[in-house]
Amino acid sequence: MVKKPRRQIAYVSLLGIxxxxxxxxxIIAWWSAAFPGFGHLLLSKYFRGFLLIGWEMVINSQMHLNEAMVYTFIGQFEQAKAIIDLHWMSFYAPVYLFSIYDCYRTSLDLNLNFILAKRENAPIDVFKIGCMEINYLDKRSPWVAIVWSMLMPGMGQLYTNRILNAFFLLANWxxxxxxxxxxxxxxxxFMWxxxxxxxxxxxxxxxxxxxxYGFAIYDAYVNTVEYNKLFDREQARLLESNYQHPHFRFPESPLLK
Structure with missing residues (x-):
């Protein structure tokens, strides 16, 4: 009986990897502090991330936080105090702090799960095809992902076939x-x-x-780098299982760690 691995290191679907x-x-907590929900998107917790981003935009606009920040930056503190709506402040702070805490805690848990999944050496499905889309694991250039994200947020995610993030970032932008x-x-x-x-x-x-804008660039770059590492890991596993002698242990490349 073949023992089934308890954890998957990757899941390839038509909408992304x-x-x-x-x-x-x-870093994950910092992104969540910069914009609640971004940290969760980096952790691939999309539903929670989209919910927190929508919450941030609604509450922020209702309490006029961004406008108060502008007045604060230019030293007009009285204007900042006058424009901000404190009725919404009690809704803002608890969820904002929870977003940072939850991202930090989840990052630690997922790091431990990654270490355990890597030891189990579970197989990775590298190709998906359907009537609407084709997705497969291959190597792509992180710098190309950055360039496309700089031209239009969301395009770097399309380059790496991360459809959910791409659509969300494009629509928001x-x-x-x-x-x-x-x-x-x-x-x-431009007309001065x-x-x-x-x-x-x-x-x-x-x-x-x-x-x-900054998140789109960072997310596209990091995920392209990690997809390349995943591709190398899958190729190494394939060669090891099909061509390498079972008693020969080749030193692991630092790129696969």
Whole structure:
């Protein structure tokens, strides 16, 4: 009887590849602090991540937090105090802190599960085909993923076939850019009409965009690197099981750790 592994190190589906790999809990917690929900997306906990991102946008816009931050940055503290709506503050802080804590705790747990799954050396399904999509495990360039993400957030995720993240980031970028009047502001900025450029944009939406932009680049780069490691690990397992003598142990490459 063949013993079935208790844990999967990766799952390949038509919508993307979900895998376990070592993550720095502090980096995951930092992304969650920068924007609640981003840390969970990095952990492939999509439902929770999408829920927290939607919550952040709704509560933040209702309490005018971004606008208060702008007034604080330029030293207009009285304006910041006047514009912020404290009725929403009690909803914001507990969920914000939970998001950071949950990401940190989950990162530690998933790191332990990755170590155990790696020891079990479970097989990886590398090819999926369906009527709407084809997905397969192969090597791709992290720098190409960065370039596409810089041109348009979400395109780097499409490059690595992470359909859920790609659609979510693309949709958010388009909708928030429209609400913030980003293109109008850029047009006046290129015409060197700085006063009109500042007046036309909506700051409560504009301040969401740097976080989304930076996250799209980081997420595309990290996952492309980890997919390449997964590809190397799967190839090594295939060669070992089919061609390597069972009593010969070849030193493990640092890339596969």
């Amino acid at each position: 979900t895998q376990l790999h070592l993550r720095n809990p502090f 388009v909708v928030i850019s429209y609400l913030a009047h980003l293109l109008d502001g850029l047009q006046y900025l 009409d700085l006063t009109r450029s500042v007046s036309v944009v909506e700051m409560k939406w504009l301040l969401f965009l740097p976080s989304i």
